[in-house]
Amino acid sequence: MISKLHKRIHRAASRNGGTLGYPDAVANPQSRRRVVARQKEQGKSAPSDADTSQLTHAEFDERGAEMRPLEFGLIARVFAYMRPYRARRNWLLLIVLVRSLQIPALAALFTHVINGPLIARDVRGTLLGAAAFLLLAIFTQVTLHFRSRWALELGEAVVHDLRRDVFAHLQKMTMSFYHRTPVGRIISRMTSDIEVVRSLVQDVLFMSMVNVGQMIFAAAVMFWYDRVLFLMILGLAPILWGLNFYFRRRLSKALRAAQESFSRVTSTLAESVSGIRVTQSFVRQNFNSRLFLSQVVDHSNFNMQAAQKSGALPPLLELNNQFFMVGLLLFGGYRILGPGVGAEIAPVRAEALVGYYLMSATFFSPLATIGNIYNQALAAMAGAERVFQLLDTPPEFADKPDAIALPPIEGRIEFRDLSFGYDPDHLVLHDINFVAEPGQTVALVGHTGSGKSSLIQLISKFYLPTSGQLLIDGQEIRDIQSASLHRQMGIVSQVNFLFTGTVMENIRVGRPDATDEEVMEAARRLDVIDLIETMPEGFHASVGERGEGVSLGQRQIICFVRAMLANPRIMILDEATSSVDTMTELRLQNALATLLKDRTSFVVAHRLSTIQDADTVLVLDGGRIVERGNHHQLLGEGGVYANLYRQFVQATAV
Amino acid sequence: MSPSSTSESNSPAPVATVSNWTLIKRMLGLAWIYRWGCIKVLLLQVAVLSLGLMALGLFGLGVDIIQFHINPKAKVPAYPLGLQPPPDMPVMNVVFLIAAAMLVLALLRAALTYQYALASNHLVQSEIVVDLRAQVYAKLQRISFRFFDTNETGSIINRVTGDVQNVRLFVDGVLLQTVVLVLSVSVYLFYMLHIHVMLTLACLASTPLLVVSTWLYMKKVKPATLKTRELSDVMVRTLSENIQGIQVVKGFARENEEIAKFAQANRNVREQQNWTFWLTSVFSPLTSFIPQLNLVVLLCYGGYLLTHDPTFTLGQGIIVFAGLLRQFEGQVTTIATIANSAQQSLTGAQRVFEILDAPVEIQSKPDAVRVLKARGTVRFENVTFGYRAEEPVLQNIDFEVPAGSSIALTGANGGGKSSLLSLISRFYDPDQGRILLDGVDLRDLDVDDLRRSIGLVFQESFLFSHTVAANIAFGYPRATREQIEQAARIASAHDFIMELPDGYDTILGERGNGLSGGQRQRLAIARAILLDPPILLLDDPTAAIDPETEHEILEAMQSAMQNRTSFVVAHRLSTLRRADRVIVLEHGRIVESGTPDELAENSSFYQQATTTQAPDEESLRLLGLDLEARV
Numbered sequence A: 001m002i003s004k005l006h007k008r009i010h011r012a013a014s015r016n017g018g019t020l021g022y023p024d025a026v027a028n029p030q031s032r033r034r035v036v037a038r039q040k041e042q043g044k045s046a047p048s049d050a051d052t053s054q055l056t057h058a059e060f061d062e063r064g065a066e067m068r069p070l071e072f073g074l075i076a077r078v079f080a081y082m083r084p085y086r087a088r089r090n091w092l093l094l095i096v097l098v099r100s101l102q103i104p105a106l107a108a109l110f111t112h113v114i115n116g117p118l119i120a121r122d123v124r125g126t127l128l129g130a131a132a133f134l135l136l137a138i139f140t141q142v143t144l145h146f147r148s149r150w151a152l153e154l155g156e157a158v159v160h161d162l163r164r165d166v167f168a169h170l171q172k173m174t175m176s177f178y179h180r181t182p183v184g185r186i187i188s189r190m191t192s193d194i195e196v197v198r199s200l201v202q203d204v205l206f207m208s209m210v211n212v213g214q215m216i217f218a219a220a221v222m223f224w225y226d227r228v229l230f231l232m233i234l235g236l237a238p239i240l241w242g243l244n245f246y247f248r249r250r251l252s253k254a255l256r257a258a259q260e261s262f263s264r265v266t267s268t269l270a271e272s273v274s275g276i277r278v279t280q281s282f283v284r285q286n287f288n289s290r291l292f293l294s295q296v297v298d299h300s301n302f303n304m305q306a307a308q309k310s311g312a313l314p315p316l317l318e319l320n321n322q323f324f325m326v327g328l329l330l331f332g333g334y335r336i337l338g339p340g341v342g343a344e345i346a347p348v349r350a351e352a353l354v355g356y357y358l359m360s361a362t363f364f365s366p367l368a369t370i371g372n373i374y375n376q377a378l379a380a381m382a383g384a385e386r387v388f389q390l391l392d393t394p395p396e397f398a399d400k401p402d403a404i405a406l407p408p409i410e411g412r413i414e415f416r417d418l419s420f421g422y423d424p425d426h427l428v429l430h431d432i433n434f435v436a437e438p439g440q441t442v443a444l445v446g447h448t449g450s451g452k453s454s455l456i457q458l459i460s461k462f463y464l465p466t467s468g469q470l471l472i473d474g475q476e477i478r479d480i481q482s483a484s485l486h487r488q489m490g491i492v493s494q495v496n497f498l499f500t501g502t503v504m505e506n507i508r509v510g511r512p513d514a515t516d517e518e519v520m521e522a523a524r525r526l527d528v529i530d531l532i533e534t535m536p537e538g539f540h541a542s543v544g545e546r547g548e549g550v551s552l553g554q555r556q557i558i559c560f561v562r563a564m565l566a567n568p569r570i571m572i573l574d575e576a577t578s579s580v581d582t583m584t585e586l587r588l589q590n591a592l593a594t595l596l597k598d599r600t601s602f603v604v605a606h607r608l609s610t611i612q613d614a615d616t617v618l619v620l621d622g623g624r625i626v627e628r629g630n631h632h633q634l635l636g637e638g639g640v641y642a643n644l645y646r647q648f649v650q651a652t653a654v
Numbered sequence B: 001m002s003p004s005s006t007s008e009s010n011s012p013a014p015v016a017t018v019s020n021w022t023l024i025k026r027m028l029g030l031a032w033i034y035r036w037g038c039i040k041v042l043l044l045q046v047a048v049l050s051l052g053l054m055a056l057g058l059f060g061l062g063v064d065i066i067q068f069h070i071n072p073k074a075k076v077p078a079y080p081l082g083l084q085p086p087p088d089m090p091v092m093n094v095v096f097l098i099a100a101a102m103l104v105l106a107l108l109r110a111a112l113t114y115q116y117a118l119a120s121n122h123l124v125q126s127e128i129v130v131d132l133r134a135q136v137y138a139k140l141q142r143i144s145f146r147f148f149d150t151n152e153t154g155s156i157i158n159r160v161t162g163d164v165q166n167v168r169l170f171v172d173g174v175l176l177q178t179v180v181l182v183l184s185v186s187v188y189l190f191y192m193l194h195i196h197v198m199l200t201l202a203c204l205a206s207t208p209l210l211v212v213s214t215w216l217y218m219k220k221v222k223p224a225t226l227k228t229r230e231l232s233d234v235m236v237r238t239l240s241e242n243i244q245g246i247q248v249v250k251g252f253a254r255e256n257e258e259i260a261k262f263a264q265a266n267r268n269v270r271e272q273q274n275w276t277f278w279l280t281s282v283f284s285p286l287t288s289f290i291p292q293l294n295l296v297v298l299l300c301y302g303g304y305l306l307t308h309d310p311t312f313t314l315g316q317g318i319i320v321f322a323g324l325l326r327q328f329e330g331q332v333t334t335i336a337t338i339a340n341s342a343q344q345s346l347t348g349a350q351r352v353f354e355i356l357d358a359p360v361e362i363q364s365k366p367d368a369v370r371v372l373k374a375r376g377t378v379r380f381e382n383v384t385f386g387y388r389a390e391e392p393v394l395q396n397i398d399f400e401v402p403a404g405s406s407i408a409l410t411g412a413n414g415g416g417k418s419s420l421l422s423l424i425s426r427f428y429d430p431d432q433g434r435i436l437l438d439g440v441d442l443r444d445l446d447v448d449d450l451r452r453s454i455g456l457v458f459q460e461s462f463l464f465s466h467t468v469a470a471n472i473a474f475g476y477p478r479a480t481r482e483q484i485e486q487a488a489r490i491a492s493a494h495d496f497i498m499e500l501p502d503g504y505d506t507i508l509g510e511r512g513n514g515l516s517g518g519q520r521q522r523l524a525i526a527r528a529i530l531l532d533p534p535i536l537l538l539d540d541p542t543a544a545i546d547p548e549t550e551h552e553i554l555e556a557m558q559s560a561m562q563n564r565t566s567f568v569v570a571h572r573l574s575t576l577r578r579a580d581r582v583i584v585l586e587h588g589r590i591v592e593s594g595t596p597d598e599l600a601e602n603s604s605f606y607q608q609a610t611t612t613q614a615p616d617e618e619s620l621r622l623l624g625l626d627l628e629a630r631v
């Protein structure tokens, strides 16, 4: 439930493009690209290589995330993921090269038409030039189509494969990993971190190549037009680059602060919504509203700070363009008209001014884009590193290569001098020795934290013993293939976990190849089929995250039937009935007896009444078996168990 | 969750889907509140636009002057505003002047652009959004529970975050943008027409195509991205379920099936993405091709004009025109964006106004009776109640609890026990019949007073991520430390609180993480009795607690219930026995009621409960407990 909430919040926050409070490029004539890019970003598709040439607010939102220096190893690893698609990749590289020539070529061609036939009033030449321009333009757009589609698809393919690998890797991880790692963290590896790796392929790699190429060619053409003017441009370029760098750095800091304040807003909000009953019953509405207002104002202040930083960059970039135009006029004019034109420098032609004016855009805009891409790359490094770190975390243990597949087992389970600790320095089970004969029911009793669940985790091979042995039908558990053991085991625990899907599908988790009839038969054998059939759609009612209409008792029953269907040799019930009400519990007790019959079973129950029928009761205290025997024997001993039981009787009966 | 979902409930004024026109009118009203800010933003924007145009014009002029100077055959540059420089002025000086003017314009423009960014951010994020969020939140605090019953948490949160942003988008993204669009397009158009009418028409012939294709793209790509989002939600859900259910997955050796399931979800995302990519990479070349087409037209027709029209120049003609074209096209494509924003803001407005307009069902009447200290007699008179019409959850409930006595409610899950309690706090009003406190109908009482007279403990108590003290003082933030400790003592919570790292100042994790179930419930009991309420409602407070620690709470409950009218939902015989009266609810009806002893005699429910919870005789003998002593 909590994680569901988080997911929602996360989604709510991430959907909300404007949250971080950037004025959408409201009305700046140059802002078209910004808006378009933003929408494309929302649609998770990368824009064409020209489209991110402006700052986009949406980019800021994401780029506010963590960054890491560029690292060759990581890039190479991402590159390795393209290997299955290398034909596509090589074509793409070729197209990138073509495109970086095309864009300056278009500008150059336009310039030439103006400077040549147009000024010379050569109509035929102009028309020819225009036709050439048209052809080149069409060609450019066709390559753009392939450049963008292939890069996008390649990125998606890499992301797809990465997800596949991460998921498969996760299935190999042992329980200790899942106990250690919050769900949210694993999910964000798979979502936001992998998303930035996508941008590494889709945008960073190929777009930066196009842009760098474009700059180089534009520079070459301008150099060819006029060397002195070119020097001027070269002087402006580092200023532009520096500005970009400086502002983005400061901005990403401000953005992080804004993001943090926003997550405070959403978490307050989430808490207020979940705690609304408490709020209203304690008449706290006004107080809460004031508190929330102060947080919202706080967030908007952080937003303003970020806006002060983000707002400064576009005008400065624009100013740079204007300076360039002024410089062009002044410097060009001086060179053309001024007195000091020596013979050593060829006088600049007026047409070169036009050429420079038109070419400068193809030279300058990549600068901003590359700044952008660079930041994206840094964020991608952080994401890629985390993803690969997860992939590189080895499972704590895996089946030995020569592990044997268990044949159908009898169900004799033996603990020999077994000790166990989640952390080897802190044992939670000490010197456990006992044997459960096939078909016996073993009840585990003890205070919370005494080690009951831990013992069960060991039988399930979710953890390996720290020392000593655990034998199943005489086989050391370390030498057994986990899957072959799990297939003969049924576990019902306190968390009645159900997958999204129908009741039928959830029961079938126990044995995927079971027919509908077999599923119903299992329910019948447990004598709970009527309880399932009273649900709105019976076996086809949907449950899981969305199936909120299913009561706890019903969930519990589904879990029982699921275990029953698996027809396991070993059955484990860990506090399976602790969350149902008395009446339902009564119903379940019969089902339970059927479930445990003829199987080796381990039962942990809080209601001691469920334990009376067990063959053996093990009383655990501080990780040691302190008493063993059947119910009546233990009562007769008058020890820990008898005390527990007395407390229970008194609670129910006094 | 559909925006109109609350209309399913039988709330008195169901919120119908409001027409778009009504929404637009309301949003215009909203914009009117911020008119000065809007005007400021607009003026800045207009200034920025005009400065840009001037700079472009000056550059054209400069090119023409130079051209004219080195090539006297070229056309005479046209000076704006009749500002002809004196004929004896050196050309270099004229160029210098122009450059200086451009520089000034550029600086001014940069400053104004910056101001514009700040002003619009301030308007939008510091005024509109803050105000709207505060309003929506304040309303959420008061709105009736039916709203929370029918809307998921995520959707409610989204209304305060995303939907509010969408509503403000109407002001900046739709309203202001449209004005700017109209203004700037007219200015560009005027300027271009001024340069040459036919050339303008020729170059703009393809503009409708640009508008249509951008619009078409948005139209197509929107459902595609929605679908992508849905599919990736499925993928993420598959993953998160896998992790949350990892024990089931491993326990039933389901890893391979899970991998296959995920692979399917993963593949679906990829295929859908590729379709979106295809759309994007078809439309984006198309939209960038049309401007290039216009350049071709400009070259051909402009070239023709250059030779045939004596007033047409290279700088002020072609170059300026090319610049204008670019700006014009840029503006025109925002039409589609504006349309999109409008759509978005309408959906947002629907959901935001739904909250702002929702009636506060439970409200004090103007002449409500104040209760400063109730005695605590509670009487249900033939009460019938349901969350949905036609589906009563409680039927004909009729009983009275004298002040100071305790009543236990029991029965199977879903019987209506919690619903009955929430009627006492007036979280809902009964559909029929009435509930009286000290002889006064709850609906005639001041709601805040009523709720302050009631202490409430839930099945699983919600604690906030504050300090322990703040949580206990939740209902009365001004409580002194003595009062807080006093309440904690009654709830047997003082001792464990003192053992926490910072005692009463220990900050609890989200939802009270870091405390055991029993500790959480004892804090909740302390919170409920801080104000010494005459009525106490305990809704199955031991349900989520293991029996070993249960007795700790039972003690706290007992001392809290002393001298109060208390309602306690319970299943344990021990608790039922202590009540003055027991009511068994089944399917919303009282099926049995009486003193515990009466019920022990002749209640079938009671007897069933006794047999499940009772130990066998042999066990009792072994424990040395006498059978007779039990009753």
Ligand SMILES: Nc1ncnc2c1ncn2[C@@H]1O[C@H](COP(=O)(O)OP(=O)(O)O)[C@@H](O)[C@H]1O
Pocket (backbone or CB within 6 Å): A179, A422, A423, A428, A446, A447, A448, A449, A450, A451, A452, A453, A454, A455
């Ligand atoms: N995943 C885990 N990592 C580390 N310690 C754990 C983990 N699970 C349980 N423990 C510790 O092991 C001890 C035994 O716990 P557990 O077996 O769950 O007891 P029980 O089921 O009897 O309540 C406790 O001290 C508990 O804190």
Ligand SMILES: Nc1ncnc2c1ncn2[C@@H]1O[C@H](COP(=O)(O)OP(=O)(O)O)[C@@H](O)[C@H]1O
Pocket (backbone or CB within 6 Å): B149, B387, B388, B393, B412, B413, B414, B415, B416, B417, B418, B419, B420
């Ligand atoms: N917020 C709600 N909206 C709609 N139906 C509800 C709501 N809360 C409870 N119900 C329904 O009302 C009935 C009584 O529920 P409840 O009062 O919680 O019973 P109990 O507390 O006895 O378990 C159940 O059928 C339940 O599904």
Ligand SMILES: [Mg+2]
Pocket (backbone or CB within 6 Å): A452, A453, A454
């Ligand atoms: Mg346990």
Ligand SMILES: [Mg+2]
Pocket (backbone or CB within 6 Å): B414, B417, B418, B419, B539, B540
């Ligand atoms: Mg209830």
